[in-house]
Amino acid sequence: MLTLLIKEAAVAALQHLYPEQTFATDMVNVNETKVEFKGDYTVVLFPFVKMLRCKPDELGKQLGEYLVARNAALFTEYQVVSGFLNLTVNDDVFISMLQANWHNEQFGKQHQTNKKVMVEYSSPNTNKPLHFGHLRNIFLGYALGNILKTAGNDVVKANLINDRGIHICKSMVAWMRYANGATPQSTGIKGDHLVGDYYVKFNDVYKAEIAALIANGVEEKQAEKEAPIMQEAQQMLRQWEAGDKEVYSLWQTMNGWVYEGFEVSYKKLGVDFDKMYYESNTYLLGKAIVEKGLEKGVLFRKEDNSVWIDLTADGLDQKLLLRGDGTSVYMTQDIGTAVLKFNDFGLDQSVYVIADEQNYHMQVLKLILKKLGEPCADGILHLSYGMVELPTGKMKSREGTVVDADDMMDEMVRIAQEQTEQAGKADGFSEDELKNLYNTIGMGALKFYLLRVDPKKRMIFDPKESIDLHGFTATFIQYAHARICSILRKEQMILMPEANQFKGFSATQSLSKAEKDILVALEQYPEMVKTAATEMSPSVLCNYAFRLAQLFNTFYDQHSISKAENEEKKQLRLMMIIMTAQTMRQAMKMLGIDLPEKM
């Protein structure tokens, strides 16, 4: 906001000084002034030097002179250093800004755009529990939904459940063979884990059967096809598609167990969805759209009856859309789901939070929809994120080399407890409060850890190294927040701005460096929300909230709030820290991270 104001002032000044030229705000480059120099904001002069054929320092002097004279309320002084015009902003500007935003609960919230946006995330398979890699997806999607909402969009959070296919049948076959009717109730095992166990079991048996066949002289490729357990799974898939009652009923039962398990995990993760899609419901629509495309001549049929689209003219390959036997593939389902989403909500934009290994798939999906003349094609946006890997490589559910999501959450909460007790900070809480606190700290650390880096960077997580609670972490921000709350308790004030009565303070006080830094940072909050939304990057908010906490800690170390130099200063500082706490809370809330009042 302030930078825009400065740009506008600069344009007006330039226009006045050089009436024969035309200037626009986007020609002006305004940065925060480097700490080594005096000033708050810097206008870079070089872009105008060529245009106006003048010397940078002369232009700077003219411009600075004019700006300070003309905008005395905004600028107090200027300095020109080798092509850079450093402007010092009047402290009153920051103070009145603080006062102006005081009762503004919507601080940071952008104007409603009336854009309807769907964010699809999580989208699990129903044959195994969630693992650490899914967490990155879930936190990203949930945060992005909140960020886009704050940025003024009408957001629908959606989850597409991949509930059908051969992989589901694998768990079912293994369960039938080996479970003896075991249920989550009878075993006490969480439903998704129970089903996942049989998915792993399937693969163990499958491998053993292949090995046995090979030992009997069967070729490896042939063995993979002939293994009895695989044959059973394929038979089951055919039965499922044919609507076999028993298979369908088992499918429903086992999926039900998984859903119950997921429900628990989602609740613990603190995320939710407005709309659930099931691939078992959408693949038929996909098939219908493909048939239409065939009629239109966009698609073609091969001799074996399979249906394809030719994308070679776009530099891609041919892509299969229906098998020779008429059954659908992944892409077919996705085409159906994409259109369905669009029709259900009249979307302007449909965001898919999906790992970067599917970049090609998403590119093809969009292109196919475009060629089919589906209007939803243009609104599709793939938020691609890098996979989370273990030091040993990719996580593979079927081989059991995964860090389980539920275990990870428990582990983080345990670490939070351990560290709290170690720091001797577990006193003065009730048992319930402690449980809550450990959860807030542990889950916060986990979420922050996965959100703080740019989504497209892949990350390697070493389970042997626990996630830190110091430094660039949620804990750091939570601690700063708790400190602020502690001061407010002492001053008998509360967090909500509107509920506090201030004795008031004059709008003209001189600010220390530490005070000003916080106010400058606070001023940037709406801009940060905007950036996070347009870049679709929650990490922007992680960095911002961390910086606020850092600035507060520095300020806290240098100044006393309760024992400020005078009453006016105290009131100003109280207002500052409440705004700081509130801003940190709002930013973190978007990421699904809570900040405790005491820790």
Add this chain to the structure above:
RNA sequence: GGACCGGUAGCUCAGUUGGAUAGAGCAUCAGCCUUCUAAGCUGAGGGUCAUUGGUUCGAAUCCAAUCCGGUUCACCA
């Protein structure tokens, strides 16, 4: 081989449309608790921004080539 993504301090990462001496955190070292919470603060060391060339007043940022790592190009999802 084609397409896409990444390469910044010992490690994990920031670095808005090109702007001043490239910044944090962790780790290492040196300080700071009688004072609103030390899960904190202050300071030090640590860099051929993968390489080379180009564009210009100016390049980690833009362009080209090269090297390294990853993903993908399935009748799996």
